[in-house]
Amino acid sequence: MVEPTPIICTVDVTLLTLQDDMLHVLLLxxxxxxxxxxLALPGGYVHAEADQSAEDAAARVLKEKAGIVSPYLEQLAxxxxxxxxxxxxxxxxxxxxxxxxxxxxxxxxxxxxxxVARLPALPFDHARIVDAAVQxxxxxxxxSSLPVYLCGEAFTLPRLQAVYEAVLGEPVNKVSFRRxxxxxxxxxxxxxxxxxxxxxxxxxxxxxxxEFRHALSMLDRGINV
Amino acid sequence: MVEPTPIICTVDVTLLTLQDDMLHVLLLxxxxxxxxxxLALPGGYVHAEADQSAEDAAARVLKEKAGIVSPYLEQLAxxxxxxxxxxxxxxxxxxxxxxxxxxxxxxxxxxxxxxVARLPALPFDHARIVDAAVQxxxxxxxxSSLPVYLCGEAFTLPRLQAVYEAVLGEPVNKVSFRRxxxxxxxxxxxxxxxxxxxxxxxxxxxxxxxEFRHALSMLDRGINV
Numbered sequence: 001m002v003e004p005t006p007i008i009c010t011v012d013v014t015l016l017t018l019q020d021d022m023l024h025v026l027l028l029x030x031x032x033x034x035x036x037x038x039l040a041l042p043g044g045y046v047h048a049e050a051d052q053s054a055e056d057a058a059a060r061v062l063k064e065k066a067g068i069v070s071p072y073l074e075q076l077a078x079x080x081x082x083x084x085x086x087x088x089x090x091x092x093x094x095x096x097x098x099x100x101x102x103x104x105x106x107x108x109x110x111x112x113x114x115x116v117a118r119l120p121a122l123p124f125d126h127a128r129i130v131d132a133a134v135q136x137x138x139x140x141x142x143x144s145s146l147p148v149y150l151c152g153e154a155f156t157l158p159r160l161q162a163v164y165e166a167v168l169g170e171p172v173n174k175v176s177f178r179r180x181x182x183x184x185x186x187x188x189x190x191x192x193x194x195x196x197x198x199x200x201x202x203x204x205x206x207x208x209x210x211e212f213r214h215a216l217s218m219l220d221r222g223i224n225v
Numbered sequence: 226m227v228e229p230t231p232i233i234c235t236v237d238v239t240l241l242t243l244q245d246d247m248l249h250v251l252l253l254x255x256x257x258x259x260x261x262x263x264l265a266l267p268g269g270y271v272h273a274e275a276d277q278s279a280e281d282a283a284a285r286v287l288k289e290k291a292g293i294v295s296p297y298l299e300q301l302a303x304x305x306x307x308x309x310x311x312x313x314x315x316x317x318x319x320x321x322x323x324x325x326x327x328x329x330x331x332x333x334x335x336x337x338x339x340x341v342a343r344l345p346a347l348p349f350d351h352a353r354i355v356d357a358a359v360q361x362x363x364x365x366x367x368x369s370s371l372p373v374y375l376c377g378e379a380f381t382l383p384r385l386q387a388v389y390e391a392v393l394g395e396p397v398n399k400v401s402f403r404r405x406x407x408x409x410x411x412x413x414x415x416x417x418x419x420x421x422x423x424x425x426x427x428x429x430x431x432x433x434x435x436e437f438r439h440a441l442s443m444l445d446r447g448i449n450v
Contacts, residue, residue: 005273006231048230048314080279089273
């Protein structure tokens with residue numbers, strides 16, 4: 001059996017967050033060819049010496065290139081072919097991560113957040129990867145606790161509903177939303193913690209229960225069904 | 226930038242079918258090392274010279290090794306790491322295919338169908354890949370026309386219901402099943418075609434409408450919801 005021509009193996013991470021209640025993606029300025037200077041998804045080679053899996057490589061790339069450890073990192077799909085990378089036949093295992101914007105250090109130059117609805121031209125097939133990630137997050141959010149990863153550690157129920165609405169891109173009925181959150185069983189009230197109120201009545205603060213910090217809770221029927 | 230150590234890039238295909246109304250997977254006897262002689266999923270290297278994508282490689286492998294062209298071939302997930310292949314750090318893009326058993330040439334030796342509920346020990350991480358495929362097909366079947374790919378070209382509604390039940394592993398209510406099939410809108414009655422009946426009343430034969438032969442139709446709510 002002849003050994004086949006080596007394939008370029010990389011990972012790319014679509015890290016999504018909410019800013020001004022719109023989904024944004026983290027883009028980094030590339031510091032080397034190909035496409036040096038262009039904004040692109042954080043990505044890099046899979047290193048046989050360093051990585052125990054492609055997921056490991058994705059976590060390493062996020063940490064090394066963006067200083068981020070994401071509690072949620074999901075394999076999205078693998079993109080491949082002779083034309084997607086000028087260096088040759090390549091294959092990229094794409095991952096999706098979610099993080100509250102407060103935890104992201106962006107500087108407006110090397111590290112930028114851009115709204116997914118108005119992306120700049122992206123190198124490789126990164127526009128397709130971002131599209132796939134947004135679609136996955138939207139459809140999964142209908143059925144799960146996924147959007148909680150976009151909230152900070154403590155949040156009110158109205159804030160969580162706004163986050164779901166921003167991700168889904170549609171309004172959610174308040175009564176049915178509260179019932180679905182009960183059904184998901186992932187939240188706990190933080191004892192004695194309320195918002196300070198201001199013009200509004202103080203509201204109870206919630207947090208994710210410990211067992212759901214790295215695992216989704218799933219609904220049988222969608223949020224809006 | 227130092228070029229990284231090459232990664233072994235392969236594809237593996239979990240081809241599922243129904244036999245005796247139980248999900249079966251196609252296994253081939255491996256004709257070379259590693260694991261020569263063992264039953265395993267059809268798989269092989271991605272060939273940069275021959276393949277336009279990993280999906281292309283999966284279709285080529287299915288055709289070359291099993292003589293099969295599957296109308297349905299979906300990317301499942303990518304499995305990777307230093308320990309899954311004795312040849313070295315490897316990455317396999319796994320695909321899932323569905324086909325009616327009549328279209329599969331099996332010989333009981335080189336090409337075998339085995340029930341997914343009673344798999345033999347499989348080399349590499351193929352047991353994990355089959356598990357992931359079965360889980361994906363089950364969950365997707367709740368919401369889509371997917372099981373139709375397991376039927377022949379013409380089928381009755383009671384037969385299609387039996388196929389859904391076999392895939393889902395649970396009974397389906399007949400009235401709600403018929404409503405869901407209407408909602409999916411993927412079937413058409415074959416003009417003038419009925420089963421010959423025997424002891425039963427002749428039943429109308431249906432087929433997949435042309436536009437759904439290579440695309441799924443999706444439900445908003447699951448079959449059993």
